[in-house]
Amino acid sequence: MTVSAELDTLFRPMTLGEIPVANRVVMAPLTRLRADQDGTPGEMVARYYAQRAGMGLIVSEGTFPTEASRGYLGQPGLVDATHQAAWAAVASAVHERGGQIVVQLMHAGRLTHPGINGGREVLAPSAIAAPGTARTEAGKERFPIPAALTTTEAAGVADQFVGAAQRAVAAGLDGVEIHAANGYLLHQFLAPNSNRRTDEYGGSPRNRIRLVEQVIDSVSDAIGPGRVGLRISPQHDVQGTLEADPADVMETYGTLVDYVSRRGLAYLSILHRDPGGSLVQDLRRRFAGSLIMNSGFASATTLADACTMLRDAGADAVAVGRAAIANPDLVERWRDGHPLNAADPQTFYVGGAEGYIDYPHR
Numbered sequence: 001m002t003v004s005a006e007l008d009t010l011f012r013p014m015t016l017g018e019i020p021v022a023n024r025v026v027m028a029p030l031t032r033l034r035a036d037q038d039g040t041p042g043e044m045v046a047r048y049y050a051q052r053a054g055m056g057l058i059v060s061e062g063t064f065p066t067e068a069s070r071g072y073l074g075q076p077g078l079v080d081a082t083h084q085a086a087w088a089a090v091a092s093a094v095h096e097r098g099g100q101i102v103v104q105l106m107h108a109g110r111l112t113h114p115g116i117n118g119g120r121e122v123l124a125p126s127a128i129a130a131p132g133t134a135r136t137e138a139g140k141e142r143f144p145i146p147a148a149l150t151t152t153e154a155a156g157v158a159d160q161f162v163g164a165a166q167r168a169v170a171a172g173l174d175g176v177e178i179h180a181a182n183g184y185l186l187h188q189f190l191a192p193n194s195n196r197r198t199d200e201y202g203g204s205p206r207n208r209i210r211l212v213e214q215v216i217d218s219v220s221d222a223i224g225p226g227r228v229g230l231r232i233s234p235q236h237d238v239q240g241t242l243e244a245d246p247a248d249v250m251e252t253y254g255t256l257v258d259y260v261s262r263r264g265l266a267y268l269s270i271l272h273r274d275p276g277g278s279l280v281q282d283l284r285r286r287f288a289g290s291l292i293m294n295s296g297f298a299s300a301t302t303l304a305d306a307c308t309m310l311r312d313a314g315a316d317a318v319a320v321g322r323a324a325i326a327n328p329d330l331v332e333r334w335r336d337g338h339p340l341n342a343a344d345p346q347t348f349y350v351g352g353a354e355g356y357i358d359y360p361h362r
């Protein structure tokens with residue numbers, strides 16, 4: 001059988017910064033809400049990730065660096081020694097199967113509620129509530145009006161990411177992905193409609209990217225840039241974070257991507273509905289490092305989509321979400337042309353083993 005050039009590329013090893021990966025299929029970060037009540041990822045979580053170690057790189061679900069930044073009940077954290085020990089078990093389980101795993105560090109910002117983060121204040125760039133509801137201990141509640149971080153508190157956010165990144169490396173994880181996408185805190189700083197600040201963190205694109213740069217800098221200084229990735233989702237317009245002005249988007253993300261390029265991070269991960277379109281292609285041209293792409297939620301990534309992103313859109317690797325949930329052995333299935341299990345969206349966020357660790361291997 002002749003294998004097409006793109007298929008060949010998809011299954012070829014590469015290195016992302018300091019992280020050697022066996023193929024270019026990246027397990028996308030996927031919130032699954034199976035951690036213990038205190039945010040400890042238990043034995044079942046380790047098993048879930050170990051089952052998926054055949055993917056070149058696993059990016060964990062969004063994980064909170066501090067209690068106040070927690071966005072979901074059932075979400076894992078990386079706040080203390082108990083969390084760290086549990087993540088060490090996850091890392092070993094993945095490494096034993098020959099995989100690599102980084103943890104996605106996610107500060108929820110305004111997308112949480114005192115009924116989720118242990119009664120703590122909800123913090124954001126500006127005192128503007130997100131639309132919609134949070135799922136709290138007491139049921140669905142409207143997102144509260146957050147307190148705007150003071151300038152000193154905003155500067156302190158970088159230290160929170162550093163603490164979690166150091167615990168990640170101490171746990172034996174292969175690195176961290178900084179979550180600046182999908183409407184969470186760092187994206188709230190980037191987007192003009194959620195950031196109305198008048199200090200050095202608000203206003204111009206230059207100011208709105210400042211906190212993301214500071215987080216990148218501090219985390220890179222702490223654990224080395226070759227173990228740090230960044231995820232962005234320009235124009236995702238999700239969870240109330242809107243980026244409506246294309247010129248502003250280009251300037252904001254262009255400046256940020258130039259910075260990431262200079263810092264030499266392990267990778268940049270872009271989620272955008274049109275990877276071949278002018279915005280992503282412009283970012284691709286100005287980014288010197290490894291680029292992971294994902295085309296968003298409209299339809300689940302297929303093998304053909306992955307090949308197109310590699311061949312036509314300049315991706316170095318592809319982040320795969322729903323197909324990776326449903327197919328622990330996705331790489332073998334894609335490589336050998338086997339049919340796929342279908343993902344069951346009813347079990348994405350509900351807790352328990354069903355729809356989590358019971359998708360069949362071939």
Ligand SMILES: Cc1cc2nc3c(=O)[nH]c(=O)nc-3n(C[C@H](O)[C@H](O)[C@H](O)COP(=O)(O)O)c2cc1C
Pocket residue numbers: 028029030031032060061062104179181182231271294295296297299300301319320321322323348349
């Ligand atoms: C159940 C679920 C949970 C997700 N959780 C996260 C997350 O924690 N962090 C993140 O950056 N993206 C998250 N995403 C987005 C995925 O990483 C990915 O971009 C999206 O699923 C589209 O890729 P796909 O078509 O291959 O599924 C999530 C998506 C799904 C379906």
